[in-house]
Amino acid sequence: MRLTTKGRYAVTAMLDLALHEGKGPISLADISERQGISLSYLEQLFAKLRRNELVHSVRGPGGGYQLKRERGEINVAEVIDAVNESVDATGCNKTGSCQSGEVCLTHHLWCDLSDQIHGFLSGISLADLVHRHEVQEVAERQQRVMAQPEKLIASSVASAS
Amino acid sequence: MRLTTKGRYAVTAMLDLALHEGKGPISLADISERQGISLSYLEQLFAKLRRNELVHSVRGPGGGYQLKRERGEINVAEVIDAVNESVDATGCNKTGSCQSGEVCLTHHLWCDLSDQIHGFLSGISLADLVHRHEVQEVAERQQRVMAQPEKLIASSVASAS
DNA sequence: CAAGAAGCCTAGTAAATTAGTCGGAATAAT
DNA sequence: ATTATTCCGACTAATTTACTAGGCTTCTTG
Numbered sequence: 001m002r003l004t005t006k007g008r009y010a011v012t013a014m015l016d017l018a019l020h021e022g023k024g025p026i027s028l029a030d031i032s033e034r035q036g037i038s039l040s041y042l043e044q045l046f047a048k049l050r051r052n053e054l055v056h057s058v059r060g061p062g063g064g065y066q067l068k069r070e071r072g073e074i075n076v077a078e079v080i081d082a083v084n085e086s087v088d089a090t091g092c093n094k095t096g097s098c099q100s101g102e103v104c105l106t107h108h109l110w111c112d113l114s115d116q117i118h119g120f121l122s123g124i125s126l127a128d129l130v131h132r133h134e135v136q137e138v139a140e141r142q143q144r145v146m147a148q149p150e151k152l153i154a155s156s157v158a159s160a161s
Numbered sequence: 162m163r164l165t166t167k168g169r170y171a172v173t174a175m176l177d178l179a180l181h182e183g184k185g186p187i188s189l190a191d192i193s194e195r196q197g198i199s200l201s202y203l204e205q206l207f208a209k210l211r212r213n214e215l216v217h218s219v220r221g222p223g224g225g226y227q228l229k230r231e232r233g234e235i236n237v238a239e240v241i242d243a244v245n246e247s248v249d250a251t252g253c254n255k256t257g258s259c260q261s262g263e264v265c266l267t268h269h270l271w272c273d274l275s276d277q278i279h280g281f282l283s284g285i286s287l288a289d290l291v292h293r294h295e296v297q298e299v300a301e302r303q304q305r306v307m308a309q310p311e312k313l314i315a316s317s318v319a320s321a322s
Numbered sequence: 323c324a325a326g327a328a329g330c331c332t333a334g335t336a337a338a339t340t341a342g343t344c345g346g347a348a349t350a351a352t
Numbered sequence: 353a354t355t356a357t358t359c360c361g362a363c364t365a366a367t368t369t370a371c372t373a374g375g376c377t378t379c380t381t382g
Contacts (some may be wrong), residue, residue: 001163001164001165002162002163002164002165002368002369003162003163003250003271003274004162004163004252004368004369004370005252005369005370006368006369006370008252008265008267008271009370011267011270012265012266012267015266015267016266025328027327027328027329028328028329029327029328035260035265035266036260036261036265038370038371038372040370040371040372040373041370041371041372043329043330043331044331044370044371046329046330047329047330047331050329050330057328057329057330058328058329058379059327059328059329059330059377059378059379060326060327060328060329060377060378060379060380061326061327061328061378061379061380061381062327062328062379062380062381063327063328063329063378063379063380064328064329065329076270089164091165091166091169099196099197100197102299102302103295103299104169104173104196104197104299105173105176105177105196105296105299105300105303106169106172106173106176106290106296107295107299108293108295108296109172109237109285109290110164110169113164113278113281113282116277116278116281117274117277117278120274120277121274124270129267129270132269134264134268134269135266135267135269138263138264138265138266138268139266141263142266163339163340165339165340165341166340166341167339167340167341170341186357188356188357188358189357189358190356190357199341199342199343201341201342201343201344202340202341202342202343204358204359204360205341205342205360207358207359208358208359208360211358211359218357218358218359219350219357219358220348220349220350220356220357220358220359221348221349221350221351221355221356221357221358222349222350222351222352222354222355222356222357223350223351223352223356223357224349224350224351224356224357224358225357225358226358
């Protein structure tokens with residue numbers, strides 16, 4: 001099991017999409033600027049999100065991505081699963097063949113942990129996150145920064161004149 | 162955050178130690194055979210476990226390792242922490258400087274997740290695991306296999322004559 | 323219709339991590 | 353003295369992460 005920048009980026013990007021819902025398709029360039037994630041990397045993540053039916057894409061100018069389902073119907077666990085390949089904590093992928101075909105000493109512990117993590121993350125929808133105070137504050141801050149063109153360049157290129 | 166074979170091996174080895182407590186020092190060779198973990202790799206893990214005051218070593222023939230504290234006083238979270246470097250799910254190490262000095266959109270989510278995982282794992286002691294039925298069953302199976310010298314070689318070298 | 327803005331796709335890559343191996347000391351019981 | 357053990361450091365193949373680069377496809381618009 002691993003939870004790295006990859007899964008975190010995916011959830012952050014999906015939340016960005018949820019926050020700007022109703023404004024038509026959101027381009028990856030916008031998300032890249034707002035969230036400070038490399039555009040090409042976002043493309044790769046969204047390829048997986050699209051394959052997993054979490055987002056819907058619109059090509060051409062004015063295009064971008066939209067959530068495929070309502071934000072209340074998308075939970076954090078499936079977003080991470082889509083890009084990572086499961087939040088499973090066992091080494092045997094829950095098959096129970098961890099030690100030469102048989103279960104290892106700690107197999108059940110890792111199963112329990114997996115259930116715990118999955119239960120926690122699948123209980124949180126994008127809608128839940130959108131309604132959180134801290135999320136709204138951060139989103140407002142990001143919008144203020146986006147409104148200042150120089151700051152925007154300074155933060156993405158990391159060099160002020 | 163990552164939970165891989167490394168942390169799983171460490172917990173498994175510590176549990177093996179807990180199961181064979183009271184029989185004097187347990188050698189890594191024994192643990193290696195019983196749990197199917199490479200001896201050299203175990204050495205590396207135990208170096209960290211020793212540095213973190215989780216085990217106590219006895220050198221020379223008849224030597225080995227023992228739990229430094231009672232098994233009820235050692236929880237799974239600290240074992241994983243000792244070899245991995247924390248079960249933290251945030252990228253900023255909880256400092257909140259995830260996006261150019263400020264908190265990112267999903268910072269609080271990862272903090273909550275970290276607390277969740279840590280709470281779960283720190284609530285489970287080695288003594289708790291020892292008392293579980295499944296653990297006792299696996300331990301008995303391992304002892305039966307250990308008693309058969311040919312099987313022992315077959316499982317570790319993976320070649321039967 | 324052409325330009326350009328977007329998504330899409332493939333390939334490559336530096337750095338880090340994992341899960342080891344190998345060889346050799348140091349230490350202590352027999 | 354021999355031997356079983358911990359201890360220590362260096363090395364390594366494979367994998368993953370977090371990118372970049374380049375080019376192609378699709379669709380809007382001027």
